[in-house]
Amino acid sequence: xxxxxxxxxxxxxxxxxxxxxxxxxxxxxxxxxxxxxxxxxxxxxxxxxxxxxxxxxxxxxxxxxxxxxxxxxxxxxxxxxxxxxxxxxxxxxxxxxxxxxxxxxxxxxxxxxxxxxxxxxxxxxxxxxxxxxxxxxxxxxxxxxxxxxxxxxxxxxxxxxxxxxxxxxxxxxxxxxxxxxxxxxxxxxxxxxxxxxxxxxxxxxxxxx
Numbered sequence: 001x002x003x004x005x006x007x008x009x010x011x012x013x014x015x016x017x018x019x020x021x022x023x024x025x026x027x028x029x030x031x032x033x034x035x036x037x038x039x040x041x042x043x044x045x046x047x048x049x050x051x052x053x054x055x056x057x058x059x060x061x062x063x064x065x066x067x068x069x070x071x072x073x074x075x076x077x078x079x080x081x082x083x084x085x086x087x088x089x090x091x092x093x094x095x096x097x098x099x100x101x102x103x104x105x106x107x108x109x110x111x112x113x114x115x116x117x118x119x120x121x122x123x124x125x126x127x128x129x130x131x132x133x134x135x136x137x138x139x140x141x142x143x144x145x146x147x148x149x150x151x152x153x154x155x156x157x158x159x160x161x162x163x164x165x166x167x168x169x170x171x172x173x174x175x176x177x178x179x180x181x182x183x184x185x186x187x188x189x190x191x192x193x194x195x196x197x198x199x200x201x202x203x204x205x206x207x208x209x
Contacts, residue, residue: 004152007134011153015160020196024116025161026168028109031088031189034169039106041161043113045154048127050118052150055127056143070121077119078201084112085193120200127153 016022021044029037117123127150135145 003134003136004149007149007152008156011156012160015157016164020120020199021117022161022164023192024113024196025164027189027192029165029168030172030175032109033172034166035106036109037165037169038162039109040113041165042158043110044117044161045158046110047114047117047123048150048154048157050114051124051127052131052147052153054124055131056146056150070125073119073121073124075201077116077121078197080116080119081197081200082194083197084116085190085195085197087190088193089187089190122200 025037025040025044028040131146131149131153134149
């Protein structure tokens with residue numbers, strides 16, 4: 001069996017490190033409230049299942065070996081984030097409706113976060129490089145061990161990102177008491193998503209997925 005305890009500690013440190021995923025959750029929490037931030041956090045965590053399967057099945061290795069495949073997925077993910085940002089700017093007057101806990105808005109945020117995570121090939125390559133380091137080859141069933149590690153990674157990420165969402169939601173609640181500032185926050189969120197899309201399209205800007 002893999003060293004799960006060490007894996008949990010390492011995963012928690014990686015999850016809390018600054019990166020596009022943390023910024024995304026922070027932005028959702030500040031601009032739309034803690035429930036929106038938590039929906040985004042759970043969406044990103046759920047997306048880890050997809051990358052775990054790709055790594056376990058060896059598909060990630062194919063993506064890493066094909067520059068064209070990597071770029072296609074990367075640009076698709078970047079375009080998706082930019083699209084979310086543009087939509088946030090266009091509909092900024094209704095962008096904060098998730099704060100009221102409307103189920104439809106929260107489900108949309110959850111789905112957008114899953115898709116955004118799935119379309120980031122850097123996460124796929126990261127899983128391919130990271131998970132095998134904790135696999136006990138002598139124990140056999142490497143695929144099942146990677147699946148277990150992927151589930152643990154998802155759970156730890158969900159906890160850490162949810163904590164970030166609660167913190168950012170608390171900050172946003174205080175800031176949005178001023179209606180003028182609240183409107184600017186919605187614009188800020190839209191431009192932040194666009195910036196994240198550009199960052200994903202330019203992988204040399206960051207090493208963390």
